[in-house]
Amino acid sequence: MAKVLEHILLPLDLSEVSKPLAISVAELASRHKSRVTLLHVIEEAMVIHVAAGYDVSSLIRSIEKNAREKLDKIKKLMMEKGANVVVYEDIPVGNPGTVISEVAEEVGATEIVMGSKGLGIFRILPLGSTVRETVKISRKPVIRLKTYKENGHVKVAYSPMLFRKILVGADRNTSKSMIDYAVNAASTDDGKVILAHIIEPPLEEPSYEVKNVFKYGEKAGEERGVEVEIVVARGRPDKMLTAIASQMDASSVLVGRTVERRLSELILGSTLDRLMTLCELPLIVYPL
Missing domain, CATH: 3.40.50.620 (HUPs)
Structure with missing residues (x-):
């Protein structure tokens, strides 16, 4: 890499x-x-x-x-x-x-x-x-x-310490390379990674794929000496990620971009599009 x-x-x-x-x-x-x-x-x-x-x-x-x-x-x-x-x-x-x-x-x-x-x-x-x-x-x-x-x-x-505390929007599409990118970036600023997953109704808990993302993130952080914290919340992803970033004093937000387009996204605009408007912090968009 x-x-x-x-x-x-x-x-x-x-x-x-x-x-x-x-x-x-x-x-x-x-x-x-x-x-x-x-x-x-x-x-x-x-x-x-x-x-x-x-x-x-x-x-x-x-x-x-x-x-x-x-x-x-x-x-x-x-x-x-x-x-x-x-x-x-x-x-x-x-x-x-x-x-x-x-x-x-x-x-x-x-x-x-x-x-x-x-x-x-x-x-x-x-x-x-x-x-x-x-x-x-x-x-x-x-x-x-x-x-x-x-x-x-x-x-x-923005702050020159862009990677001091990176909030990562984690979902089932989050790739290992995206997690590696976040952990490597955080290591350059002696920083921390927060893996945040937002559960949307009617789901009650993170999926199997998301739990695997958490496991990989914790392992990658341990190997590189970077603290990785897991956060799970419920609500609309763009609003919750923005709120968590503010509450946890994040220095930047990292999200993945996929080619998948659900019907709800076509009607309402994707989470990424809304984050582009809502998020005041540096927003890092990683291609998946």
Whole structure:
């Protein structure tokens, strides 16, 4: 297994969110001795919706030039914070979520770090939609950092000790590799893992598969010298995980992402989608 945060892909839309997000990632990268690759994607929709007769090639060249200048400034800023940073060689045009996922594979990123909000095309399409799209298709863990405004300034809700206390949403789909990831991550911050399973009615107790997840988690923690605590609660998973994270002073929340879509999820929106909105902590989405 690759080292946690060995190589971070940081996609930036170059809006007002980008600088504070980059500074936060620089602090994280410096702490974990990570490599960082900066990426900017020109949204395909921006090019498609250009008025007829406009020189599209000229527009793309102009956007590329502006993007490279901004990325170079952000790279310099991050390097001043002690981060090892490179800018991806191209400024690709395409669907951001797809391009981000493809570039992550190409450069060998171990994680993708993204802010919860950004500019989007013409200030209409929020970056949050790009985060969701990336989460759904990426084969790399995606770390979503919540961004917000305070007194007119963009802030990032996170601590450099991202893995001090990781709350893991455990269910029957939770893989051994996801547990290993959580335990390895916690070990880098001398941290702790909380395996939380939320029982939804009409079930009365954790299933056989979930109990096996607990057993594996305890064994993995023991082998690596990481404390693993088991928590079982009842209710709606997104609300309960958010509440438990707050009550137990978690530093981040780790959940798995599967391709399975139940009818209730199609109607109400998946637990993951709701967590993306509710969770104020860094949310790590692990592909299963």
